[in-house]
Amino acid sequence: MKQGLLTNRQKEVLRYRKQGLTQQQIADIIKTSKANVCTIEKAALENITRARDTLEFLYTLDAAHLCTLKGGLDLLKAPEIIYTEAEKMGVKVKYDTVSLINRLRDANPDRFRGRQVREDVEVYINEDGDLYFG
Amino acid sequence: MKQGLLTNRQKEVLRYRKQGLTQQQIADIIKTSKANVCTIEKAALENITRARDTLEFLYTLDAAHLCTLKGGLDLLKAPEIIYTEAEKMGVKVKYDTVSLINRLRDANPDRFRGRQVREDVEVYINEDGDLYFG
DNA sequence: TCAAATTTAAACACTTCTGCTTAACACTCT
DNA sequence: AGAGTGTTAAGCAGAAGTGTTTAAATTTGA
Numbered sequence: 001m002k003q004g005l006l007t008n009r010q011k012e013v014l015r016y017r018k019q020g021l022t023q024q025q026i027a028d029i030i031k032t033s034k035a036n037v038c039t040i041e042k043a044a045l046e047n048i049t050r051a052r053d054t055l056e057f058l059y060t061l062d063a064a065h066l067c068t069l070k071g072g073l074d075l076l077k078a079p080e081i082i083y084t085e086a087e088k089m090g091v092k093v094k095y096d097t098v099s100l101i102n103r104l105r106d107a108n109p110d111r112f113r114g115r116q117v118r119e120d121v122e123v124y125i126n127e128d129g130d131l132y133f134g
Numbered sequence: 135m136k137q138g139l140l141t142n143r144q145k146e147v148l149r150y151r152k153q154g155l156t157q158q159q160i161a162d163i164i165k166t167s168k169a170n171v172c173t174i175e176k177a178a179l180e181n182i183t184r185a186r187d188t189l190e191f192l193y194t195l196d197a198a199h200l201c202t203l204k205g206g207l208d209l210l211k212a213p214e215i216i217y218t219e220a221e222k223m224g225v226k227v228k229y230d231t232v233s234l235i236n237r238l239r240d241a242n243p244d245r246f247r248g249r250q251v252r253e254d255v256e257v258y259i260n261e262d263g264d265l266y267f268g
Numbered sequence: 269t270c271a272a273a274t275t276t277a278a279a280c281a282c283t284t285c286t287g288c289t290t291a292a293c294a295c296t297c298t
Numbered sequence: 299a300g301a302g303t304g305t306t307a308a309g310c311a312g313a314a315g316t317g318t319t320t321a322a323a324t325t326t327g328a
Contacts, residue, residue, distance in 0.1 A: 003187050005187075009317070040316090051189050053137050058182065144286095157303070167290085169290080
């Protein structure tokens with residue numbers, strides 16, 4: 001089985017970056033263009049995000065499906081929906097209105113355009129009142 | 135950017151498995167063969183392992199390169215090498231001989247054949263004496 | 269403002285992954 | 299021995315990822 005998500009190229013670039021080198025310097029060292037170093041570094045960071053998302057998903061396995069935030073919904077209406085559904089299930093949500101919205105946006109920046117939900121977001125809740133999105 | 139590592143198919147299978155369904159039952163539900171369900175589940179678990187490995191790598195970024203365990207080396211000789219190198223760097227290794235070997239094998243089962251190192255293993259150490267392999 | 273650093277986009281070959289089928293094999297029950 | 303469950307292997311078509319180059323755009327700092 002293949003090891004991690006990161007290619008050797010990507011690890012190499014991340015290590016040099018950690019040492020404080022510029023993309024140009026790295027490009028010279030590994031004999032390619034600085035644009036390519038940029039691409040590789042970006043891919044590496046994306047892979048790291050994907051790794052985090054993947055493990056995050058595991059939590060949703062322990063959590064129950066709470067509701068679906070449909071595409072087009074106003075983000076500010078999400079908390080009320082979530083609180084209502086959680087109450088039906090007899091679980092107290094761990095977040096207040098403000099931090100709930102922040103958590104939504106932070107957990108999934110790409111899924112929102114301004115105040116609007118771009119595509120359906122599944123909401124899960126565990127018995128501690130923690131929320132997860134998928 | 136693509137979200138996590140897991141495909142919808144893989145998430146679907148993991149969810150049903152979590153519910154306690156057999157591969158055959160899932161195969162019936164999602165209309166495919168049980169062999170395929172097995173393949174999908176296996177791929178899912180591999181992806182989860184890869185996600186863990188990826189984040190594990192990040193620790194090596196904070197760690198310094200300690201030494202390389204060359205392919206063909208006897209695994210039992212690894213601790214002495216590591217202790218010697220760590221001493222040179224003035225860092226105390228967090229593991230005793232036995233747990234060090236266990237950690238080596240656990241962190242990277244595929245890289246060893248019996249007592250022999252199959253391919254080069256890079257060893258990193260942080261200031262706490264924690265070891266990471268890459 | 270100027271130059272360096274970084275980011276983005278498009279296109280291209282190459283490789284890898286994914287889901288799928290079929291068929292065989294192993295293990296554990298009763 | 300037979301049924302149920304899980305695993306493995308080979309092969310295939312379609313999708314996605316990787317490293318590259320070239321060229322243009324944007325951000326940043328002095």
